Amino acid sequence: MLTSIRKVTTSVLAKILIAIIILPFLFWGMGDVFRSGNQNVIVTIESEKVSAQSFVEYVNRLNLNEQQRNNMAETDLLDKILSDYVAKKIIALEIINQGVSLNNQSLKKIITADDTFKEDDKFSRTKYEKFLLESGISAPVFEQNIAAQEKKRQLLTFLSEGINLPEFMVKQEYTNENQIKTIQYLELDSLYKNHPITKEEIIKTYESNKKLFTQDFKKINYVELLPENLTGQKEYNESYFKKIDEIENTVLDGGKMSNFVKEFNLSLIVVGETNRLKKNKSGKDIAKIDNDLFTKIFNAKTVSKPELININNKYYLSEILSVDKIARTLDDKKIKEAIVSQLKTKHVIESNTKIVKDMFEGLFTKKQFQKFSNDNNLEIKSMTLKNVKDETIFNSGMIKEIFKINDGDFQLITNSLFTKNYIILAEKTIDLPFDNNVKDYEQYKTKAKFNLSNQIYSTFDKMINNKYDIKINEKVLSRIKNTL
Numbered sequence: 001m002l003t004s005i006r007k008v009t010t011s012v013l014a015k016i017l018i019a020i021i022i023l024p025f026l027f028w029g030m031g032d033v034f035r036s037g038n039q040n041v042i043v044t045i046e047s048e049k050v051s052a053q054s055f056v057e058y059v060n061r062l063n064l065n066e067q068q069r070n071n072m073a074e075t076d077l078l079d080k081i082l083s084d085y086v087a088k089k090i091i092a093l094e095i096i097n098q099g100v101s102l103n104n105q106s107l108k109k110i111i112t113a114d115d116t117f118k119e120d121d122k123f124s125r126t127k128y129e130k131f132l133l134e135s136g137i138s139a140p141v142f143e144q145n146i147a148a149q150e151k152k153r154q155l156l157t158f159l160s161e162g163i164n165l166p167e168f169m170v171k172q173e174y175t176n177e178n179q180i181k182t183i184q185y186l187e188l189d190s191l192y193k194n195h196p197i198t199k200e201e202i203i204k205t206y207e208s209n210k211k212l213f214t215q216d217f218k219k220i221n222y223v224e225l226l227p228e229n230l231t232g233q234k235e236y237n238e239s240y241f242k243k244i245d246e247i248e249n250t251v252l253d254g255g256k257m258s259n260f261v262k263e264f265n266l267s268l269i270v271v272g273e274t275n276r277l278k279k280n281k282s283g284k285d286i287a288k289i290d291n292d293l294f295t296k297i298f299n300a301k302t303v304s305k306p307e308l309i310n311i312n313n314k315y316y317l318s319e320i321l322s323v324d325k326i327a328r329t330l331d332d333k334k335i336k337e338a339i340v341s342q343l344k345t346k347h348v349i350e351s352n353t354k355i356v357k358d359m360f361e362g363l364f365t366k367k368q369f370q371k372f373s374n375d376n377n378l379e380i381k382s383m384t385l386k387n388v389k390d391e392t393i394f395n396s397g398m399i400k401e402i403f404k405i406n407d408g409d410f411q412l413i414t415n416s417l418f419t420k421n422y423i424i425l426a427e428k429t430i431d432l433p434f435d436n437n438v439k440d441y442e443q444y445k446t447k448a449k450f451n452l453s454n455q456i457y458s459t460f461d462k463m464i465n466n467k468y469d470i471k472i473n474e475k476v477l478s479r480i481k482n483t484l
Helices: 018-022 052-060 066-070 077-097 104-112 125-135 139-160 167-177 189-193 199-208 238-252 257-264 291-298 333-360 366-375 396-403 441-467 474-483
Strands: 041-045 048-051 178-187 214-224 269-274 307-311 314-327 381-387 410-414 421-431 470-472
Touching (some): 041 077, 041 474, 048 077, 104 139, 167 178, 167 441, 199 333, 291 307, 291 314, 333 410, 333 421, 366 421, 381 396
Antiparallel strands (some): 041 048, 178 421, 214 269, 214 314, 410 421
16 A cells, blocks of 8 residues: 555545545545635535645646546536545544554554565565655655554444344345346346438538547657756766756746756757647557556646646656647548547437336336237347356346346346347246355455445545535636636
8 A cells, every 4th residue: 555655546426425435545645635714615524624726736636637627617526625625624623533543653553564574574664765755755654544444444444333234134145136036027238229310410420529639739849857867977866856846846936948958958849739639630549658658648627837746756847838629520430430429328328218217117018018018019128147257148237236136127228338238038046055154255244345335435425515514616716727
């Protein structure tokens, strides 16, 4: 868990979901990103005010791509990021309110027990200090992050430990994967595959989404910041990281690439106009460049403004020199194929939704099942499933859903890409014998406890959202959307 100290989470949530802390080993926790202030306040949590500036700094660290930034004003992405941001703050407040703490001795045990810092199975102070130097992070900041993460883990433990797990919940997990079920089913893919997509639909979709079909060609330059250039030495020592911090501050203050080149005698690598696939306008590959580095350089939004980039503890300065936006037309085969694929998926979703609605309203009976088969020239097939590994027709995820269907009921199941779609009629179910001696009993018990824990977290999530008074300044949020 110690390999990515400077990373920040890029996940976004549709609402303030405190349950995000179920991922307890993501490092970059709260930090000191929430500042009080009376001007440009974007959100108030209880009596604590969050400045717009601190939120913008948080967003900038998420490494959003150019399309996400360009469409910020027209999507709810920023709202989701703000929800995630507020959720972290609330968790920090709840940790305090619940009295969760960590003394220095416990923190020391956590760090010294980590294999990253061991040599010959013993804690090595040298390896620890070397790690801090290479990561460009001070011991106090690192230890604060470890402490914050441990407190989150303790809060989760406080919520979920001591659960007296009912045996029927273990049995339910077992039954979800182990039963004998006879079904009838209709495969809908041939029906959907033959659905015609008209030229008018393609043109309308293209015209409605024209700005999504532009391609940026950027001219860039970059240079790796080596110790030899910055300090005159080969070691990545404290002097080197101090220079990196100075460069970062100068960049934030509006420093120019030409000034850095002159001061440190840097030899810039210039890359001609390229799209995000690393191809020029003729479709030829550009000079080789590390994919992660290229992605970070290309995703920069501003032109003629240097950025400091950290890739696996190697530091680079990069700059977008120019951007040429080229519209992609329907003459582009890939654009047309993408639109056709989108329209077909839309048809599948709409058709599936109608079928599910009929099932929900009790209109999809066995008689309707047979009529649907005849009207669409689809064969009703039968089979018996014996466990989730019986993947002759359906994948394991689909089989788990089929196992949940009560005898005599219908259900529509599909894969995540809507490329496999079935109407299922459950005919007969035989439950297999169960006791605490069945194979993988402990595994099913763990799954049951995990699901029960998630229910507890969800309840805690709702409770805690009602507990804290959260006021969002919509005007400031709107302004940020239009300026990022």
